[in-house]
Amino acid sequence: METLQLPLSILLSFLLLLLPTSSIAQNPKCSVQDQGSTLEVLHIYSPCSPFRPPTPSLSWEESVLQMQQEDQARLQFLSSLVAGKSVVPVASGRQIIQSPTYILRAKIGTPPQTMLMAMDTSNDAAWVPCSGCVGCPSSAAFASAKSTTYKNLPCKSPQCSQVSKPTCGGGACLFNMTYGSSSIAANLSQDTLTLASDPIPNYTFGCIQKASGSSVPPQGLLGLGRGPLSLLSQTQNLYKSTFSYCLPSFKSLNFSGSLRLGPVGQPQRIKFTPLLKNPRRSSLYYVNLIAIRVGRRTVDIPPSAFAFNPTTGSGTIFDSGTVFTRLVQPAYIAVRNEFRRRVGPKLTVTSLGGFDTCYSAPIVAPAMTFMFSGMNVTFPPENLLIHSTASSITCLAMAASPGDLNSVLNVIANMQQQNHRVLYDVPNSRLGVARELCT
Template identity: 30%
Template sequence: MATPAFFICLSIILSSISISFSQILLLPLTHSLSTVQFNSIPHLLKSITARSAARFLRHRHPHRQVSLPLSPGSDYTLSLSLGSHPPQTLSLYMDTGSDLVWLPCHPFECILCEGKYNPNPAALNLSSTAAPATCRSRACAAAHSSLSSSDLCAVSRCPLESIEVSECDYFSCPPFYYAYADGSLIAKLYTDSLSIPMSSPSLILKNFTFGCANSALGEPIGVAGFGRGVLSLPAQLTDFSPQLGNQFSYCLVSHSFDANRVRLLSPLILGRYKRKEQLGQAEPDFVYTPMLDNPKYPYFYSVGLEAVSIGKRRIESPPRLKRVDRSGNGGMVVDSGTTFTILPSDFYESVVAEFGHRVGRGHNKAGRIEERTGLSPCYYFDDRVAKVPVVALHFGGNSSVVLPRRNYFYEFWDGGDEGKGKKKVGCVMLMNGGDDSEGGGPVGTLGNYQQQGFEVVYDLEKRRVGFARRKCASLWESLNQG
């Protein structure tokens, strides 16, 4: 990985009084598997499918107890620094499915975290410039979404006469419980200076609000939430610089779990850039789909999936996947933190049945591989490249995304040593979300594996998500040098 000295050391100080910022902010995303040794592809796939399934269940049932897998997932991290004299740098997961930035703070207890990926040498020690968020702050109300500021100040033991005249500035926001897709935590809100040392140009953001967790379940690292909430990183950037916060995009390098390619950096871009001037006229334009509002889960980037095409056959999605109802049920979440795309059971069965109809003839099902990977269907092939149909996703707004073959069909060798006795196997990289008749929330997830090789843009101002094919490693080099 490049060191901070590699980047332009121009520091842009953002303040709430005045700001002039015309450039994008470019950050490197590091794949969580870049430092993990994985010798068995089936074992790796099994751990990732388990993590994707657990995350999907937490999306639908945030308050239900869900068994959290201890094995690593396929996620992306970025580096943030908090405090001063000196600032402390930590790696956090970049997560569009969460609206909170939180970090593990000393002393830190992590439950069910044995063996989990953790690039951080230690938890955060709050600096002398850190200050508790007050009970009357907008951030405190956002963290405690069901309580009014008066209730929060009462919990913080602010006297009644002070509550009545809104003079509780010296009373801090009480601790809060936060459940997200990969776990849960108890934290307090603080403000301090935030810097992004690996960005180009570098950034210092004063009075940044974050969660300081002393205990967490299932996640030792911390999360940089990019969801649709006032505590997310884009939202806090918008308060200071609309040019930076109103749009962000990322381009995940296609890796197919290759040990060398997972080490390549993927660009995360905050703000707008002139793509035609930067990348050339030959680059494809974006296709956009509208964001759907979800009253129950307002921080999700929900979209409508209209259909999936397998070859020339278009399979219509069920109505609940196309829209979100008034109770917050339905739709598909575009999620950077889930690896594999998940579809509701009946629709998934229709999609893989059509795929199997076109591929399964003449090829044996690899049932043992399906059990070992958690993926289905899987087939045995000979040494030739398997012939598989083209898969396209059709979203609301008449936008279609044709997936590269490697985004939905993964081929690898199974068994034997040094090529002897090995069999070539191929698996469909989609997952069954199960019966969605119980509970609520989103019924599908667009995972990061299917997003590889696309620049995915979240246009918060125009309330839309866009997709465009890119060579993501080249995009990183082009923007970083430009």
């Protein structure tokens, strides 16, 4: 089977079909919307994103199949994090690929250089490609020599012990890491990071010198996990380890939402569920999913399907980088069967790649409620279905966790999170969700 080489190109034809046709022809003014401690979040295929590729020649069916392959690779990466391994073999021999779907503007250095960094809630350290990087995408690179506040961190710095596989080179701290299918070699560095109107001096990040593979986001990554080098840990005094985001719908004109940093301005009327702690993988945001309701019926799902186990990594996480929600097989089969029953047992069900509940005739879909400890989140049909305007196919946009990967994770993914404000309140160890129009 061929190896995927272009992880950022696979969603476009599907997304273009979801957009109003007028939006493709329009050229919206891409003025910066960042202000205070709130940053604009762009989908990688936003008209304002430089990563938006030219329209591919893929059919809708082909693009959905590729989307699923990338999502499966993202799940493989998350499974490798849970297992504490840097790389886990993929059954098909396909590269392990993960590319976050949303980007934000960050400025690094003095004078500031603007980078469009990927936002990833399942990773910690920030890193950017630096000038002269071998194997980095050619989109843009941070010119450290032009920043008067840039410095390399020495081997004896406390931060050096917090990165993976640190080594010494001329007294400077160097480290290697894997990210999806890529290997990265970087200098551990510090410089001023500016987010919206907030300058953060002496921010520790990786200045990438060498990269291989196809998973490195073109202009770097900002980790929103809970580890020691994450944004939350490095800005505790400023942002109090609190942030929220609102991810735009694929149907929105500009694919733009927002990332709100700090406790100020967060929604007051919002329900919370406790965050669970997994010492083996502290960066992932685990929650306690206890039941799923399709329409008005609570589906009969064995409790073991949702059980949280820090040793095996099983349980449920919120993740901004996975597109479609995945449930472990016993949970998914039960939910899917009830969905089919509610839509109409006499309707012909077809499949499309990993989506096994598709219809060629118009359907009326039920809402779906995910019931967490202390919080219910009801997803309307727009968060549950993907449509092809070309061939009139509608599919339930969820799937079982890939069985050949031995996946134990339920992943609440970004399509289901769209048009919701998701609030991460780490000091109080809780996560909140409220309905909000994100664009």
